[in-house]
Amino acid sequence: MSDLPGDSNAAVPDSEIHPADPSERRRTMAALLLVTVVGALLMLALQNELSSIQARLVAGDSELAAGRFVMLARGCFLLLALVGLVTGAVIAQGALAAIREQRFPHAGARLLMARRIVRGSRAVWMGRMALLGAGGFAVVGCVGAVYGWQLLKLFE
Numbered sequence: 001m002s003d004l005p006g007d008s009n010a011a012v013p014d015s016e017i018h019p020a021d022p023s024e025r026r027r028t029m030a031a032l033l034l035v036t037v038v039g040a041l042l043m044l045a046l047q048n049e050l051s052s053i054q055a056r057l058v059a060g061d062s063e064l065a066a067g068r069f070v071m072l073a074r075g076c077f078l079l080l081a082l083v084g085l086v087t088g089a090v091i092a093q094g095a096l097a098a099i100r101e102q103r104f105p106h107a108g109a110r111l112l113m114a115r116r117i118v119r120g121s122r123a124v125w126m127g128r129m130a131l132l133g134a135g136g137f138a139v140v141g142c143v144g145a146v147y148g149w150q151l152l153k154l155f156e
Contacts, residue, residue, distance in 0.1 A: 016117045017114050017116055018109060018111060018114065018116075018117050019111070020112060020113050020114045021110040021111060024112060028112060046076075049068070049072055053065045053068050053069050053072075073148065073152055077144070077145040077148040077152075081141045081142045081144075081145035083141055084137050084138050084141015084145075085138050085141060085142065087134075087138075087141070088136075088137040088138030089138075091130055091133060091134035092130075092134035092135075094109060095130035095131040095133075095134060096127070096131065097109075097127075098123055098126065098127035099123075099124050099131070101123075102119060102120055102121075103117060103119050103123050104117070104118045104123035104126040105117070
């Protein structure tokens with residue numbers, strides 16, 4: 001069934017399923033709705049601020065407009081780093097639990113859909129891959145923020 005050497009899935013029946021959690025579905029939908037509304041409001045505020053900056057440029061106050069733009073961009077870059085770090089931390093928490101338990105998904109996982117349980121070395125491998133992905137989120141968010149911050153120095 002598996003292409004990994006030493007996989008212990010042979011002793012586990014195919015019927016072992018980690019059930020979905022209906023309350024987690026509701027919570028996830030509420031969180032997605034909240035994130036969508038907050039994101040839309042942030043985009044509207046960003047657009048309003050950019051319009052204000054443009055009006056300052058038209059009025060000839062380029063120094064103030066440039067300062068406001070730099071502060072706005074720095075806030076966006078900090079938000080990028082924060083999202084990367086938080087996403088990475090959440091994924092890493094589940095990945096470490098899967099590695100520790102040698103079970104994927106780990107026993108405390110609250111799933112949106114039922115999933116077949118994988119055990120042994122394949123579960124550890126899946127946990128390590130999830131840990132690698134978590135690190136990727138954190139690195140991309142932070143490197144993108146640092147790179148953007150450095151590009152702002154060219155603007156100043």
